[in-house]
Amino acid sequence: MSLHETNKIAIDVDNVTKRYAEVTALKNVSLSIHDNEFFTLLGPSGCGKTTLLRTIAGFEGISEGDIRLFGDSIIDLPPNKRPVNTVFQQYALFPHMSVMENVAFGLRRQKVVDSEVRKRTGEVLELVQLSGFADRLPSQLSGGQQQRVALARALAPRPKVLLLDEPLSALDLKLRQDVRVELQQIQANTGITFVFVTHDQEEALTMSNRIAVMSAGIVQQVGTSRDIYESPENKFVADFIGDTNLIDVEIVETDGRQATCLLLGNVQLICNNAKGATKGRASLSVRPERLSLGDASNSSLSGTVSRLTYLGTDIHVAVNLEDGEVIDVRVQNSEDARIPDTGDIVGLNLELDAARVLMN
């Protein structure tokens, strides 16, 4: 992707800790967000995404660490002196101002001359396809239109970085999918760095250049959509992103890259994705679509089918291993697919390249 050619750092979050009276919302968070990047903070509710965004915007101070914008520390600047703009979760459009006045607000505070304000407000409204709505009040707009006004208002002053706090969560599903594409296009066309917060993994995977997965105030992993889906670095990421099987194994031999694992005490597997593995108990993460069913006689691992779930394009098969662990397998629904019945004994084949050893 082209953005990795310019490796300029837009935002450098350096070892930031944020403590409230009762909770520590951010624990030693470090992130480097590249210029011109669509960067997503992804994690379950309460993990500190909003807090991190608010410390960048300046609404919250930090307890420890530093935040730099293109190299300069901004932690001592009030929000109105930071060249970043925010799209708020509930939009926070000024209810007593028209769409036009809302969008022009930032430009007027920056003392931009009148003719320029009018020109740029018009341009931004066109960008979000709301040219005909300039004189309406926010209360006269639909949720989707309000979301666009919030976006236009934050884009109009041409910030260096745009912060978006779950901007799509108030929209219905169909609209949300359309707006995803639009947001991506606007980011690409304007070249503004986007820091996008969501708890929706599908949103994160489809829109982002890179994703930071967070839980309980800690950054668990930073990487591209593919990195975090295919190469999760720990059990939290593997479990949170998509569906996965976490199978208990014992590592009997490893060189820190490759590992020999023992399943159920007697099935031996050699796994190539075992970065940082050490001898002892661990989990083997395998995505359901990377498993297939076969004859029990031909495979070293077998179990009993306990449940079938028909989903149209594919079928979920739950297989119980002899120690009671349940393995999910996803079988594509095609002409030649062999669909077992519940109670059948089946063999399990797993693509060893797709399995990852994760330490507990």
Place this chain on the structure above:
Amino acid sequence: MNAKIDIRRFPGFSFATYLCLFLLYTPLIIVMIYSFNDSKSIMLWGGFSFRWYEDVFWGLEAPKFKQAAINSLSIAIGAAVTATTIALSAAVAMLRAGHFRGKGASLGLISLPLMVPEIVTAVATLIFFSAIGFASGHATILVAHIVFCIPFAYLPIAARMQGIEASYEQAAQDLYATRFETFRLVLLPLVLPGVISGFLLAFIISLDDFIITNFVKGAGIETLPTAIFGSVKQGIKPNIMAISTLMLLVSVVIVTLSYFANRSGQGKK
């Protein structure tokens, strides 16, 4: 739902309701009707006329009432403007300035005057003014009115401000507004209905105050309520009913305005 008891079925409910309404409004209605009485008596109906209203404006006591009305209005406007300004500043400090020492105590102090018996406030204010040698007159009334109007102006302003989420002001700051611009362009317009409502409430409270005014005014100056009281002491004449009806009209208009000010802008949020 069905378990809910319909209060209208309570024995004696409608009787109690009508008795309360009767006691509340009959005297007012009688005063209003008899202000149009053509007779000099306050008891016997002598036909419909505007003669007592003419008497109020052009009669023997007209100059006295006119001066009293001017005093009342100027004091009410001055007290309401000042009290509303102070109440607005207090609301910003209480609800928008974060935590400071003595915040809980401040809230108590702002609303305490509502609970202190008015006669106590009146006596205390009088003693205070004479202790510091503040000569009685227009100024003492004004100062006293400003003080007791503050909590009345504060309550609707604070109620309104409490309902305004902090995110609007954060959005303004995010868009490069200074603290003052944030107040002037965002917080003030959003809280304005509360400010208007507080102003009107303070105005009407000042306009009809009798007890405190009577204590601090000194000789030689009258407001409408004290002038009416002075006049009534020499016997009730029908022109008092005409003045009372006029004051009732002003009160009703202002309370109605205040009600609509408070409602406006609540739909859009």
